[in-house]
Amino acid sequence: DAKTTQPTSMDCAEGRAANLPCNHSTISGNEYVYWYRQIHSQGPQYIIHGLKNNETNEMASLIITEDRKSSTLILPHATLRDTAVYYCIVRPSDRGSTLGRLYFGRGTQLTVWP
Amino acid sequence: DAGITQSPRHKVTETGTPVTLRCHQTENHRYMYWYRQDPGHGLRLIHYSYGVKDTDKGEVSDGYSVSRSKTEDFLLTLESATSSQTSVYFCASWAGKGETQYFGPGTRLLVL
Numbered sequence: 200d201a202k203t204t205q206p207t208s209m210d211c212a213e214g215r216a217a218n219l220p221c222n223h224s225t226i227s228g229n230e231y232v233y234w235y236r237q238i239h240s241q242g243p244q245y246i247i248h249g250l251k252n253n254e255t256n257e258m259a260s261l262i263i264t265e266d267r268k269s270s271t272l273i274l275p276h277a278t279l280r281d282t283a284v285y286y287c288i289v290r291p292s293d294r295g296s297t298l299g300r301l302y303f304g305r306g307t308q309l310t311v312w313p
Numbered sequence: 314d315a316g317i318t319q320s321p322r323h324k325v326t327e328t329g330t331p332v333t334l335r336c337h338q339t340e341n342h343r344y345m346y347w348y349r350q351d352p353g354h355g356l357r358l359i360h361y362s363y364g365v366k367d368t369d370k371g372e373v374s375d376g377y378s379v380s381r382s383k384t385e386d387f388l389l390t391l392e393s394a395t396s397s398q399t400s401v402y403f404c405a406s407w408a409g410k411g412e413t414q415y416f417g418p419g420t421r422l423l424v425l
Binding site (some may be wrong): 241242302 | 361373405
């Protein structure tokens with residue numbers, strides 16, 4: 200079962216920052232927060248993940264609250280090609296009983312407009 | 314991403330016929346997965362593999378079987394296709410631990 204809650208949809212102007220929230224109030228100490236996106240029925244694309252600290256890569260930044268119950272994915276300068284469904288997923292850091300599988304919820308449909 | 318390919322990318326078949334989908338990865342990942350995606354359901358796990366010849370069922374495994382004779386290949390077989398198996402199928406692979414799970418481009422299957 201997905202252990203996250205995300206808004207169904209959001210929109211953002213091109214060139215502006217897109218901030219996508221995610222609630223994961225039941226997250227355990229050994230669970231990472233992962234973000235993937237899916238553009239128009241292509242395969243899900245990995246964006247970023249983190250455990251406790253904020254993370255940044257060439258695609259996005261991930262801000263995790265101190266209590267780890269929520270996080271925000273930030274696309275600093277959204278483009279039209281960032282229009283996609285964004286999934287926030289929590290997963291144990293080790294194999295565990297899930298053997299690495301990812302539980303996808305409904306995600307957030309982000310629409311970037313010109 | 315990460316050298317995962319799926320074949321075929323599109324297939325139309327008739328009810329009752331067997332169908333095999335192939336997933337190929339070049340990353341030497343130990344774990345591989347088959348998901349299906351349908352409107353209103355997101356991605357659901359069909360089967361997964363945790364090594365050569367080691368496989369197990371996911372939550373929607375009825376009507377599907379899998380095989381993994383080599384690290385790089387994970388086959389999904391629909392023994393007798395039904396219209397309810399019309400879907401988009403995604404394969405994924407994972408090295409384990411803190412590594413990232415990567416997905417293939419998907420196979421669109423239509424069962425008439």
